[in-house]
Amino acid sequence: MGKNMINQHYSFIILTHDEEIHLPRLLNSICNLNAAVYILDSGSTDQTIPIAQQFGAQIRQFPFSNHPQQWHHALEHFDIRTPWVIGLDADQILSTELNQLLLDFKDKNYSNIDGIYFNRKNYFKGKWIRHGGYFPFYQLKMFRADKAISDLNEGMDHRFIVNGKTLIWEKGCLIEENLKENNISFWINKHNTYSNLLAKEEIERKLFLRKQILKPLFWGNPDQKRAWLKKLWWQMPLFVRPALYFSWRYIFRLGILDGYQGFLFHFLQGFWFRLIVDVKIREMTKNHEQN
Incomplete structure (x- = not known):
């Protein structure tokens, strides 16, 4: 060209x-x-x-x-x-x-x-x-x-x-x-905000205020497969699923081979972030029931 x-x-x-x-x-x-x-x-x-x-x-x-x-x-x-x-x-x-x-x-x-x-x-x-x-x-x-x-x-x-x-x-x-994420405080603050959005989204799905547009298919295209995995995730018990997910990523999908940075990433993104979401789902649900 x-x-x-x-x-x-x-x-x-x-x-x-x-x-x-x-x-x-x-x-x-x-x-x-x-x-x-x-x-x-x-x-x-x-x-x-x-x-x-x-x-x-x-x-x-x-x-x-x-x-x-x-x-x-x-x-x-x-x-x-x-x-x-x-x-x-x-x-x-x-x-x-x-x-x-x-x-x-x-x-x-x-x-x-x-x-x-x-x-x-x-x-x-x-x-x-x-x-x-x-x-x-x-x-x-x-x-x-x-x-x-x-x-x-x-x-x-x-x-x-x-x-x-x-x-x-x-x-x-x-x-x-994302070079800004080299500062761990930036990463934590960003994902604290994201956890609010994700917790609110999951509660709205349980109340049928949101629905999947994309058809969940494990053998479909990459987005359909992720939609299928998300549907499975929503059916799993709170607080248990972060531990299972981290174990799956770090052990069974060999995240352990990603070194020090990999441990931080898989633990923070795969466990800590998901756990915070679950805590906020529980808090938001209780507040909704009390009101």
């Missing part, structure tokens, strides 16, 4: 909030693709907006409530002119292999496809979390602009849904590393 040619196949949408540490890294990893970049910001007070402007991105601002709502707003309000959209988080970059796949991408070669799953490599405190079920990890990140929705029945985790045929790119990956 020539330097002066504007990419006619896909555009990027990126969510930001105080991402001056991450945004240059991401935008530099996609700038050779010559694609339009749309950024939905939720009130950054650092240099995020000036950095986005320097790279020629189109910017909108919208107050943050949760990630699914942010993505819904982005898909509804940006004037996308390409048939495909790639939705990225600010702390992600493209691997060299994934960049090449996108350089070679032509819409006509995917006429019967509506969505493409990218693999993801997750880093924590500078360490690739390779085990514990974290790699390979496929996310629907590229989809036809007129065929995708953000799943608003999710309270914290976000996912895109397309009704048509999807495929998985086995080669290449998104590299995800």
